[in-house]
Amino acid sequence: MDKKTLNNNEIVLTGQYLGVVEEFLPDKQSTFVKDGQIYASRSGLLNIDHKKRKIEIKTNQEENWKIVKVGDVVIGVILFLRQYSVGINFYTINQKVHFNSGYFGNIHVSQISDRYVEKIQEAFQITDIVRARVIKLNYNEFDLSTSEKNLGVIYADCVICGTPLVQIGYNKLRCERCGNQETRKLATDYRKVDQPLRY
Numbered sequence: 667m668d669k670k671t672l673n674n675n676e677i678v679l680t681g682q683y684l685g686v687v688e689e690f691l692p693d694k695q696s697t698f699v700k701d702g703q704i705y706a707s708r709s710g711l712l713n714i715d716h717k718k719r720k721i722e723i724k725t726n727q728e729e730n731w732k733i734v735k736v737g738d739v740v741i742g743v744i745l746f747l748r749q750y751s752v753g754i755n756f757y758t759i760n761q762k763v764h765f766n767s768g769y770f771g772n773i774h775v776s777q778i779s780d781r782y783v784e785k786i787q788e789a790f791q792i793t794d795i796v797r798a799r800v801i802k803l804n805y806n807e808f809d810l811s812t813s814e815k816n817l818g819v820i821y822a823d824c825v826i827c828g829t830p831l832v833q834i835g836y837n838k839l840r841c842e843r844c845g846n847q848e849t850r851k852l853a854t855d856y857r858k859v860d861q862p863l864r865y
Contacts, residue, residue: 693722
């Protein structure tokens with residue numbers, strides 16, 4: 667990447683090439699140098715100070731690490747299913763992206779829907795992308811709810827072949843590749859999410 671292609675506020679990923687030491691002074695906290703070349707040591711927004719010839723990666727996580735509050739809306743991925751709850755690692759909070767997020771929450775079966783849910787597997791599967799609301803802080807985890815209409819699964823893949831599932835009913839999905847049908851607790855904008863995310 668040469669100097670002309672570097673832009674302020676550009677999202678960069680860990681390990682991405684940023685420039686050379688002849689052009690910029692690397693930031694010790696957010697970059698590293700190998701053979702005279704500067705690389706990102708964390709993901710975040712690129713910040714270039716052309717006057718001081720400095721380059722660094724800024725994140726919002728240091729200053730906002732414990733910003734999650736009751737009522738916040740989060741988006742995350744289902745990591746595991748238990749008998750009465752699911753575990754979710756979330757990456758956006760109120761439409762704000764958090765790289766390398768350490769935030770974790772649980773959705774209890776009683777908080778999945780305003781309708782009765784007998785089995786967790788009828789509402790969620792591992793790797794589903796879910797929008798949920800924070801309802802309680804429980805030690806270092808968060809209790810979440812998807813009982814509102816705009817909350818629930820916003821993207822899901824077929825458990826058999828991994829193809830993205832298409833909605834065919836209120837809570838019914840079908841795989842166009844293998845024909846498998848599944849159920850989920852779907853958000854009203856399943857696979858039509860129009861939510862501008864910011865860093």
